[in-house]
Amino acid sequence: MKSGMERVEIEITGWQRIAKSLFVLFILLAWVLMEKNAQAEDLAIEEPQRSRVCMMQDTIMAVPAIPLVRDGKTYYGCCEMCKAKIASEPARYTLAKDPLSGKVVDKAVASLLSVNGRVLYFESDVNRARFRKSLGEK
């Protein structure tokens, strides 16, 4: 009778060990899957339309921005306040630096790229393409 009880206990610990191993395996699998997902949705990269960019905040807008014409060139603000700010401080808001070459570019003609909603300005499409590649895009 006593030995039978012992056997039951041993069987239970055996099952517990298997359950523990399965649990660890499950956690490991979940972690691997999560890592894979994180890599896939790392960056939201897009080449936005100029009229969708608020050039005061350098962000993408859900709706077309308000145009501002200066010296025959068109800039965009998401609201009247942004538009007024661009108009009052053009040196600050109509120009940007190409993140690849460091060259100052005019936002009205620059090649646009948005990374996670943040807009970057490039002196050429070639620079933009090179930058996209450097982000590890496939």
Ligand SMILES: [Zn+2]
């Ligand atoms: Zn704005």
